[in-house]
Amino acid sequence: MRLGLFGGSFDPIHFGHLLLAESCREQSRLDQVWFVPAATPPHKRQRELSPAVHRLEMLRLALGGHDSLQVTTLELDRGGISYTVDTLREVQRQQPGAELFLLMGADSLVDLPHWREPAEICRMAVPLVVRRAGAPEPAFELLRNVVSPDRLLAVQNHQVEMPVVGFSSSDIRQRVHERQSIRYLTPRAVETYIETHGLYREEAGYRT
DSSP states (O other), rough: OOEEEEEEOOTTTTTTHHHHHHHHHHHHHOSSSEEEEEOOOGGGGTTTOOOOOHHHHHHHHHHTTTTTTEEHHHHHHHHHHHOOOHHHHHHHHHTHHHHHEEEEHHHHHHHHHGGSSHHHHHEEEEEEEEEEEEEEOOGOOOOOTTTTTHEEEEHHHHHEEEEEOOOOOOHHHHHHHHOOBTTTTTHHHHHHHHHHHHHTTTTOOOOO
16 A cells, blocks of 8 residues: 655645645555544643644544545654654554655755654655745755665655645634634635634644
């Protein structure tokens, strides 16, 4: 099985996330994409996330009806800081025959060499770097000191392109806080869930 892993806080999930996952699934011929909501993202420790139960339910609502896109609670069940290298090791244990791919935007590629055990991450999974249409080539040269030349070539050859979208979770949270519409930014079921549970209505200054 060719399995893509897409980690994030998903607070909330939006159409940009879904388009990225579908672009990777289609262009890289993935059998499945697993959305991996983080317990505590290493780079967002200063921001209080919405409770896991809400982020998880919004993901399930957004992915309903698409058998190739699924949610795993692996990082939520593990708790603590969600390091990608630990998640990949667990997925390898659960899916020993799977070929793993790590979905990420070009901006995350810049940070990848500074993640915990980046060489091991790239050994276990091929980073699928997503470039928005019209954007410059991702900075693949940043991986030269992390991966072998053959692995670097594989990463470059698996580059994915997606249409330009300007959605962000932080913008959605801010719009909800300011009582503005989020229609067509996230699936209607997610929008209704946010309304029903009163998410993001409090002061949003710390939710950047």
